Amino acid sequence: xxxxxxxxxxxxxxxxxxxxxxxxxxxxxxxxxxxxxxxxxxxxxxxxxxxxxxxxxxxxxxxxxxxxxxxxxxxxxxxxxxxxxxxxxxxxxxxxxxxxxxxxxxxxxxxxxxxxxxxxxxxxxxxxxxxxxxxxxxxxxxxxxxxxxxxxxxxxxxxxxxxxxxxxxxxxxxxxxxxxxxxxxxxxxxxxxxxxxxxxxxxxxxxxxxxxxxxxxxxxxxxxxxxxxxxxxxxxxxxxxxxxxxxxxxxxxxxxxxxxxxxxxxxxxxxxxxxxxxxxxxxxxxxxxxxxxxxxxxxxxxxxxxxxxxxxxxxxxxxxxxxxxxxxxxxxxxxxxxxxxxxxxxxxxxxxx
Amino acid sequence: xxxxxxxxxxxxxxxxxxxxxxxxxxxxxxxxxxxxxxxxxxxxxxxxxxxxxxxxxxxxxxxxxxxxxxxxxxxxxxxxxxxxxxxxxxxxxxxxxxxxxxxxxxxxxxxxxxxxxxxxxxxxxxxxxxxxxxxxxxxxxxxxxxxxxxxxxxxxxxxxxxxxxxxxxxxxxxxxxxxxxxxxxxxxxxxxxxxxxxxxxxxxxxxxxxxxxxxxxxxxxxxxxxxxxxxxxxxxxxxxxxxxxxxxxxxxxxxxxxxxxxxxxxxxxxxxxxxxxxxxxxxxxxxxxxxxxxxxxxxxxxxxxxxxxxxxxxxxxxxxxxxxxxxxxxxxxxxxxxxx
Amino acid sequence: xxxxxxxxxxxxxxxxxxxxxxxxxxxxxxxxxxxxxxxxxxxxxxxxxxxxxxxxxxxxxxxxxxxxxxxxxxxxxxxxxxxxxxxxxxxxxxxxxxxxxxxxxxxxxxxxxxxxxxxxxxxxxxxxxxxxxxxxxxxxxxxxxxxxxxxxxxxxxxxxxxxxxxxxxxxxxxxxxxxxxxxxxxxxxxxxxxxxxxxxxxxxxxxxxxxxxxxxxxxxxxxxxxxxxxxxxxxxxxxxxxxxx
Numbered sequence: 001x002x003x004x005x006x007x008x009x010x011x012x013x014x015x016x017x018x019x020x021x022x023x024x025x026x027x028x029x030x031x032x033x034x035x036x037x038x039x040x041x042x043x044x045x046x047x048x049x050x051x052x053x054x055x056x057x058x059x060x061x062x063x064x065x066x067x068x069x070x071x072x073x074x075x076x077x078x079x080x081x082x083x084x085x086x087x088x089x090x091x092x093x094x095x096x097x098x099x100x101x102x103x104x105x106x107x108x109x110x111x112x113x114x115x116x117x118x119x120x121x122x123x124x125x126x127x128x129x130x131x132x133x134x135x136x137x138x139x140x141x142x143x144x145x146x147x148x149x150x151x152x153x154x155x156x157x158x159x160x161x162x163x164x165x166x167x168x169x170x171x172x173x174x175x176x177x178x179x180x181x182x183x184x185x186x187x188x189x190x191x192x193x194x195x196x197x198x199x200x201x202x203x204x205x206x207x208x209x210x211x212x213x214x215x216x217x218x219x220x221x222x223x224x225x226x227x228x229x230x231x232x233x234x235x236x237x238x239x240x241x242x243x244x245x246x247x248x249x250x251x252x253x254x255x256x257x258x259x260x261x262x263x264x265x266x267x268x269x270x271x272x273x274x275x276x277x278x279x280x281x282x283x284x285x286x287x288x289x290x291x292x293x294x295x296x297x298x299x300x301x302x303x304x305x306x307x308x309x310x311x312x313x314x315x316x317x318x319x320x321x322x323x324x325x326x327x328x329x330x331x332x333x334x335x336x337x338x339x340x341x342x343x344x345x346x347x348x349x350x351x352x353x
Numbered sequence: 354x355x356x357x358x359x360x361x362x363x364x365x366x367x368x369x370x371x372x373x374x375x376x377x378x379x380x381x382x383x384x385x386x387x388x389x390x391x392x393x394x395x396x397x398x399x400x401x402x403x404x405x406x407x408x409x410x411x412x413x414x415x416x417x418x419x420x421x422x423x424x425x426x427x428x429x430x431x432x433x434x435x436x437x438x439x440x441x442x443x444x445x446x447x448x449x450x451x452x453x454x455x456x457x458x459x460x461x462x463x464x465x466x467x468x469x470x471x472x473x474x475x476x477x478x479x480x481x482x483x484x485x486x487x488x489x490x491x492x493x494x495x496x497x498x499x500x501x502x503x504x505x506x507x508x509x510x511x512x513x514x515x516x517x518x519x520x521x522x523x524x525x526x527x528x529x530x531x532x533x534x535x536x537x538x539x540x541x542x543x544x545x546x547x548x549x550x551x552x553x554x555x556x557x558x559x560x561x562x563x564x565x566x567x568x569x570x571x572x573x574x575x576x577x578x579x580x581x582x583x584x585x586x587x588x589x590x591x592x593x594x595x596x597x598x599x600x601x602x603x604x605x606x607x608x609x610x611x612x613x614x615x616x617x618x619x620x621x622x623x624x625x626x627x628x629x630x631x632x633x634x635x636x637x638x639x640x641x642x643x644x645x646x647x648x649x650x651x652x653x654x655x656x657x658x659x660x661x662x663x664x665x666x667x668x669x670x671x672x673x674x675x676x677x678x679x680x681x682x683x684x685x686x687x688x689x690x691x692x693x
Numbered sequence: 694x695x696x697x698x699x700x701x702x703x704x705x706x707x708x709x710x711x712x713x714x715x716x717x718x719x720x721x722x723x724x725x726x727x728x729x730x731x732x733x734x735x736x737x738x739x740x741x742x743x744x745x746x747x748x749x750x751x752x753x754x755x756x757x758x759x760x761x762x763x764x765x766x767x768x769x770x771x772x773x774x775x776x777x778x779x780x781x782x783x784x785x786x787x788x789x790x791x792x793x794x795x796x797x798x799x800x801x802x803x804x805x806x807x808x809x810x811x812x813x814x815x816x817x818x819x820x821x822x823x824x825x826x827x828x829x830x831x832x833x834x835x836x837x838x839x840x841x842x843x844x845x846x847x848x849x850x851x852x853x854x855x856x857x858x859x860x861x862x863x864x865x866x867x868x869x870x871x872x873x874x875x876x877x878x879x880x881x882x883x884x885x886x887x888x889x890x891x892x893x894x895x896x897x898x899x900x901x902x903x904x905x906x907x908x909x910x911x912x913x914x915x916x917x918x919x920x921x922x923x924x925x926x927x928x929x930x931x932x933x934x935x936x937x938x
Contacts, residue, residue, distance in 0.1 A: 328513065
């Protein structure tokens with residue numbers, strides 16, 4: 001199978017971009033070996049999960065032109081699905097399967113309803129309504145403490161093969177012990193790659209092209225005979241499904257889930273930032289955006305702490321560069337992105353010839 | 354020159370002026386429905402006043418937002434930042450006047466609170482002016498970008514507030530004479546809530562007067578319906594818009610002060626939290642309609658308090674349910690604005 | 694012969710990807726009523742909107758009273774003394790007739806500020822305005838709304854009136870009213886550019902006529918000349934006067 005077919009004909013189309021993508025994929029593929037330590041592996045895992053999550057959001061925003069603030073809700077449903085199943089049914093693969101199935105069912109149902117509702121309302125309404133619904137869901141989840149563990153969340157055991165205690169071989173391989181954590185990571189990585197390629201396939205299919213036509217000019221699409229409502233709803237449902245799967249992956253990795261881990265508004269903002277900075281409507285933008293953002297989130301803060309300490313004594317400056325305020329700078333970068341490079345990094349790269 | 358003869362058939366029938374009164378009944382209807390559910394009349398009175406107070410504050414905050422949207426088709430997802438700003442300014446301002454706020458004298462308390470409110474309104478209005486120029490003006494007509502950029506503006510605003518005041522929750526105690534309750538028969542009604550209702554009503558009355566009796570108000574009402582025609586009549590609607598935006602931001606600042614006092618503390622996220630309620634309110638009311646916003650705000654305030662007492666877990670859901678029901682009844686909101 | 698009040702010079706207008714006006718040259722003489730005729734989609738409304746600045750005329754020039762207004766903003770164009778009665782009338786339905794009129798009288802804060810002599814004249818032309826003074830304009834019939842739209846345009850003296858299809862969708866009796874009202878208007882030496890599809894209506898009012906097709910002016914001259922020449926009418930408008938009674 002050639003690269004072209006694997007990527008569904010959607011090539012990066014730019015040398016620098018290709019180089020970056022290869023670097024990222026290689027880095028993620030070999031993370032346990034290249035970047036030793038628990039923190040680095042965590043960062044890599046998070047990048048994988050967010051690649052899927054942000055790509056699914058790009059499907060909705062970049063390709064269909066719909067702004068929805070309910071995306072984290074589906075992320076949370078996936079995470080809670082697995083969490084609750086593993087808590088209730090014990091650490092088995094069957095439980096994982098059951099949890100994912102239930103979560104997908106709920107997500108499909110909800111996203112279908114929300115999608116239908118977009119019949120009656122304009123884009124702005126829709127954005128506001130999804131904001132309200134997501135907010136309500138978050139409150140709801142933290143209040144149903146018997147089921148969801150409330151504010152504290154749920155700690156649970158995962159199937160034996162994924163636990164750190166499990167070991168595949170006595171001797172470490174290339175300095176890395178072959179334990180459950182490693183297996184977890186490669187499961188995550190494999191699923192990420194598969195889902196991402198699937199999404200590429202979807203956006204490059206006839207269905208994907210109609211979505212883009214609708215995004216550009218829905219009147220015209222409707223006039224050409226495409227029932228825009230049907231397509232939009234479908235896009236909604238697909239996007240929600242992928243987000244749910246990303247959530248399931250998150251739960252499996254962390255072996256914990258709580259309202260702040262997956263449902264918080266901060267995560268929604270993060271996704272928005274990632275997709276805009278990376279590049280909307282490109283899919284690869286999700287890869288770049290997620291990587292950039294999460295690496296910055298974890299390592300930039302160290303840099304900022306250094307700067308903050310160094311600036312101690314000057315009024316206001318230490319607070320401005322305080323590591324906790326990193327969102328301020330990313331927010332500014334986000335605003336600049338929307339103005340100056342609305343096509344994100346990917347778009348900027350592709351535009352240079 | 355006799356033109357009337359030929360038009361006689363038209364002139365005979367005076368058009369009936371139907372005032373759409375039905376939605377006005379929604380608020381008392383909700384209150385009446387809640388009475389048997391709550392049981393005790395005194396509790397009902399307490400909750401109703403609390404609900405009206407909350408509704409008034411929400412109205413103050415949301416009214417600017419709905420006009421801005423109706424007038425220029427701009428939705429400011431960052432409206433919450435003015436609320437937070439107003440509240441924090443109140444903390445600083447009242448903090449500097451503890452002598453007056455600690456006093457039992459209502460007069461001295463007012464002497465402290467009023468300047469705090471004015472300060473919040475002035476600063477919020479000023480920030481609003483900058484916000485419109487820097488953040489919103491470049492993206493007129495592009496809804497997608499507006500949503501994202503105003504959201505970005507709110508994030509940056511929130512972080513800047515954390516830089517200036519710190520990220521923790523800060524208490525905002527009520528001035529001494531505002532605390533406590535009055536007894537109406539058997540019902541205990543909090544003093545501050547009554548004050549909020551009065552202030553809210555004054556703001557509503559002032560807005561109503563401005564919109565229906567002044568030329569500027571006339572321009573706003575016309576502009577909400579047909580912006581192009583107003584420009585064709587020779588008015589620079591852009592300037593009008595900036596004015597409405599600044600006024601809306603100032604009102605949000607005032608609302609922030611009142612909300613902060615209502616909760617008796619301020620957090621950097623309070624704006625974002627109230628944002629959701631505000632959006633529900635303006636959708637219910639109809640984007641661009643101040644009257645609809647008023648009714649929507651009261652409904653939401655009442656509902657939040659009634660469900661908070663009866664079934665706390667479904668409080669936020671109940672507001673969404675209300676929104677869905679209203680949209681099913683009137684898809685454009687209670688008082689849709691007749692566009693073109 | 695004095696300088697025309699309005700002169701379009703090689704005006705092109707693009708709306709998005711569509712090139713609607715292809716170099717329009719048009720003159721409107723002072724104190725006269727010029728009719729702009731043409732089929733649906735010929736570009737007549739686009740021409741008016743371009744003059745009004747609602748759509749950008751580029752390249753090309755729009756000379757009004759000696760000044761090029763092509764790049765100006767709509768409010769400024771209106772303030773120079775041009776009144777616009779759009780095809781959809783632009784009535785503010787939720788406002789009362791009175792409020793609509795106050796808005797149109799830029800100098801007025803309240804109804805009392807409007808020149809009462811002028812108002813009486815308007816009431817004489819359009820009695821419906823007086824009758825429904827306090828009622829929401831949205832409740833008026835189509836014909837009455839059209840009258841309100843014209844009344845708004847003349848509540849204060851203006852140099853130029855741009856009127857877009859005032860007879861559209863109106864009953865014949867109402868159309869007669871309109872014609873009578875415009876005749877009175879003409880006596881006040883107001884310059885009018887009238888877009889019409891109804892040739893009979895146009896013929897009774899127009900001093901000069903310009904015919905548009907596919908975004909260009911294909912004929913310009915005196916109305917009398919066109920009215921008398923049936924073969925010319927057939928060629929330009931694809932109909933004869935008799936058929937359109």
